[in-house]
Each structure stands twice: as structure tokens, then as C-alpha cells.
Amino acid sequence: MSNELLTSLAIFTLAILVGFEVISKVPATLHTPLMSGANSIHGIVLVGAMIIAAEADNPVSYILAFVAMVFGAMNVVGGYVVTDRMLQMFRKKPTASKATTEGADGAPGA
Amino acid sequence: MSQQWIYTIVYLAWLAGAACFVLGLHRMNSPATGRSGNQLSAAGMVIAVSATFVYLLTREGGLSTTAMVIIVAGFLIGGGAGLYAARTVKMTAMPQLVSLFNAVGGGAAALVAIDDFIRLNSGAQVDTTIFVVLGALIGSVTFSGSLIAGGKLQGLIPGKPIYVPGGQLVTIALAVVAVLGTVVLILGAAGAFALGSSMTLAVLGLVVLAGLIFGITMVLPIGGADMPVVISLLNSFTGTAAAMAGFVLGNPVLIIAGALVGASGAILTKLMADAMNRSIVNIMVGGFGGGDEAAGAAAGAGGTVREIGADDVAIQLAYAQHVIIVPGYGLAVAQAQHAVRELAELLESKGVDVKYAIHPVAGRMPGHMNVLLAEANVPYPQLKEMDEINPEFDRADVALVIGANDVTNPAARRPGSPVSGMPILDVDHAKSIVVIKRSMGKGYAGIDNELYSDPKTGMLFADAKDGLAALTAAVKAL
Helix, strand or coil: CCHHHHHHHHHHHHHHHHHHHHHCCCCHHHHHHHHHHHHHHHHHHHHHHHHHHHHCCCHHHHHHHHHHHHHHHHHHHHHHHHHHHHHHCCCCCHHHHHHHHHHHCCCCCC | CCHHHHHHHHHHHHHHHHHHHHHHHHHCCCHHHHHHHHHHHHHHHHHHHHHHHHHHHHCCCCCCHHHHHHHHHHHHHHHHHHHHHHHHCCHHHHHHHHHHHHHHHHHHHHHHHHHHHHHHHHHCCHHHHHHHHHHHHHHHHHHHHHHHHHHHHHCCCCCCCCCCCCHHHHHHHHHHHHHHHHHHHHHHHHCCCCCCHHHHHHHHHHHHHHHHHHHHHHHCCCCHHHHHHHHHHHHHHHHHHHHHHHHHHCCHHHHHHHHHHHHHHHHHHHHHHHHCCCCHHHHHHCCCCCCCCCCCCCCCCCCCCCECCHHHHHHHHHCCCEEEEEECHHHHHCCCHHHHHHHHHHHHHCCCEEEEEECCCCCCCCCHHHHHHHHCCCCHHHEEEHHHHHHHHHHCCEEEEECCCHHHCHHHHCCCCCCCCCCCCCHHHCCEEEEEECCCCCCCCCCCCHHHHCCCEEEEECCHHHHHHHHHHHHHHC
16 A cells, blocks of 8 residues: 555544544534534535546536535535524523523533 | 645645534534534635635646536535525424435535546556445445435335335345445456456446445335434445545545544444434344334223313413423424423413423434424523433422323333333423323334323323413413
8 A cells, every 4th residue: 555545544543533532522412413513524525526526527527526516515505504503592592591501511421 | 836835735724624623523512612613613614625726726737617617606506505405494304404415415425436436447546446436335325325314304205114125135135236346346456357447337337326225225114213313324424435535535634524524423323322222233224113103002001091181281380380391202293392482481470490301312313302492492591401300300290291202101111111221201200290192102112101191190182282382372361
């Protein structure tokens, strides 16, 4: 294997470990917004769609790249907007200022 | 600036984007910082996409007009559709929209891999071939699987398990085709035998087709109630497919973001399955899981149930000191979150202390109930998680169960029941229990709920929305 590939494998492995750590501490309440937030992040495949679009040189590639661009952009834009809408719901209400901190820390692993 | 300098800056921007994803996900650990976390993640996305655009514009040869049109038009059309859908979707329909976004993400990853393979066809190395085939295969499974999962949640496809004739044989056959195809392509790339370029493409096409059908046959036999776990699993798959595309293109931000989502999605899937006392394997094999059964079977040998009228319930509620509302799947289906908030506010104006007990898997996804109630302007501090509220049921005068079933079944405390070991809300500890339910139908576990035959329990048979409206009217009339 090339050096570049080995470096990529190292990055991949470390990123997986980071993913495990970041998620294992999230309270159940936030699982749905979190799934949606992670869903937007894999929209990063849009970057891949841009690169293949730039390298396309025949009709088949044009079509594949175009569809990939549409799909990727939909994943990114829609994903972030709908996640924001969900998380906006958790904003503190003025009527309930007395116990805002109480509800904010959730039960880990519940 | 020289090419090398620009590439260095672009590469650093990609790393900055990846760091934003990690920090953003971390901030989504708590409701207080969740929104800013998502915005940080979105900022990372803007940085990564902009850097890519600059890189493509400035590198040798630049961007052709055709490529520019594809990128800009594709972004505007896809982004516009996504924006419109995300803005207008009702919060109750949000899980299926997430599933749709997941499907297109997986589709994009598969297309990137396929396109790369077509271009490298003559000179693909063994390692590149492995990543291309994995990306195309995983991406196509998530594409079709997520569409079916979303269709089930939307009601376009029946939520009950659908058994494909000879299902397991079909699944095994598809897996064999996919694995064999992959092996053939890898051996071909290694030079073990000479495959013509059209032959190679045909084999890849076969692998993708097997992946697409596999996604369908995998999700169809799984019941509607298990869809959240399936979507979470497919979300993890898409992340992995994106990482594979990153290996093919040698792009760090794709690899990091993809691996991050692949790992976090796997953990999240396990947490969701744990909360339902199911194993992921159990769900994927498609055991019990009928979703929202409509069958009106009467209570079994467990005892008789007591029916109660809205007026009686209204009196109990209005003169209670502590009321705990237990919302469930039925509330989400009936879209009764505004009706429940109205009743709660009315009771509070009469000096009743009202809280909501949220089971980790109430609704259609963990946390879905919180989102629905928050949308109806229920103050967040009134929503109590299971561990926090359970000791309070002893003091509650009335527990009002709305469309929740298995998560309240005391049978879970004893071994020998399908729900044994599942954490439940201690609703049976309340002084009086009122259950609003359409019929005596069973929950996804398909068993009788002993709570209903408890002498303290009164059953108000109604749709959640109509039942709550009747209760509100009755309390007002007091």
C-alpha cells in the first residue's frame, strides 16, 4: 500500500474512535436531533460530488456528477435546516426560567 | 500564489471543517449548547465546500464551463429542494424526512464511487478498487433501504412486516452476488485474469443492483415500530460509504466526517436498541414488531378493564394536586401535542402541578416526544426523563397515559415476558391511572398490558386528540 493510503487509514481509525467518544455521552432526549445532525455531516459527500463534476469529461460522468450534486446538496442543506428546527425547540422558555438548569443536564445513558 | 500554497491552504481548511464537525457534535450533547453545535457543524460544512470550490477553480486547467454549470445548478436544485422540505415539513413527519436525506446522501456516495471507477477503469489499483466497490455497495444499500424505511413511516408502505417470498434465500443469494462480484473485481484489478472494461462495468452494475435489492429486502420485513433503529443503522452506513469515497479521492475531510458519522451512528443505534430491550440482530432479522396494531382483542385472562367517562376523569384531574402525563406513540400519531398542552395549561391555572414523563423511546424516535411537545410550547423543564420522574409517581394523584403502551407495562419487571427487562415508567404507583387509548389493541410487543386491568386504572376509549379535547371541555365546564 502507498504511504498516502496508510496515512488515510490512520486518519480513518482515529476519526472512528473520536466518533465513539463524542456520542457515548449524549442523553436520550437528544438522540433524534443528534441522528439528524450526524445525517447532515455525511452530506460532506457533496465535496466528492464537486470533485467528480470537475473531472467529468463524458455524458455519463456529467449525468452521474449532476445527480450526485443534487443528492449531496439536498442532504447538506435540508439536513442542517431540519436539525436546527428541532434544536430550536429546546430553547429556554421565558415562562419557565426557574428550573432551566435542572432540565438541561439530562440523565446520561438513560 | 503557487499551486502548492493554495493546496496547502485548502487542505488546512478541510481539516478546520472536520474539526468543526467533531466540536459541533460534541456540543450537541446538551440541549443548552445543541443549537450552537449544529451551527458550528454547518459552518464547518460551508468552510469545507468553499475550500473545495476554490481548489477546483485555481488548480491547473481550472473548471470547465460544463463542470461549473453542473456544480452550480446541482447545488441550487438540490439545496433548494432540501431547504423547502426542511422548512415546510410537519414535526411529526420529521423522522421520514431525515430518512429521505439519508437516502440521497447514500445515493450520492454510491454515485461518486461509481463515477470514479468508470474513470479509473483501465488502471484501477487493487486498493482503490476495494474502496470503490465498498462505497458503491454500501451507498446503494442505504439508498434503497432508507427510501423503504421513510415510506413505511410515511404510510406509503404498510408498517407491518412484509415477508418477501423465500426472503432469506433471496437475501443470501443477493449477498453471494455482491461478495462474488467484489472478489471478481478485486482479482481483476490485481491482474489475476483479464476482464474487458465493459465486462468490469457490468460486474460493478451487478453489485450495485444486488445492493439496491438487498436494501429493500432487508427493511421490508421489519415492523414500523423498529424503523428508528433501522434509520440510525443506515445513517451509520452512509457515513461509512462517504468515508470510502474519501479513500478513493484521497480526501481527508470526507474520510474524517464519514468515519465520525459511521462510528457515532453505530453507537446511537445500539443505544436506541438497548432502550427497547432489543438486540440489533434481533431487529434486523425481523422478529415481532407489528407497529400500530389495530386489532381490538379484549383483555385476556389478566382481568377485566374498567371504562371511564370524560366527565369523571375531568373531576379527578381538576381536584388533583400532582398530575403526571405519560405521552406515547399514539399521541404522536394523533398529532395531539397541542391538545395535551392546552389541557395541561388549563389544569395549571387551577393550581394543579403538571409534569410530563418521557420514556427514552416514546414517540417514534428517542427524543422525538420532546421535540413534539416543545413544538407545542410545552416548557422544557416540565419534561422529565424516566429516572427522574419514576420516584414521583408515588406522590401523583393521577397518571394520565396518552397512547403509550409497552413502556408502562408492569410485566416488564418480571422475567418471562417479551418486554422483560425493558425499563418502564412506574405508572402503576400512582394513586389513580387514566389511559386514553383508541382500543384494546396491543403495542409493538404484541402482549396484553397488565396496567389496563389494574383496579386503579380507568380506560377512556378515544383517539388521543378527541379524548383530550373532550377532557378540556369537561374541565372547563366544572
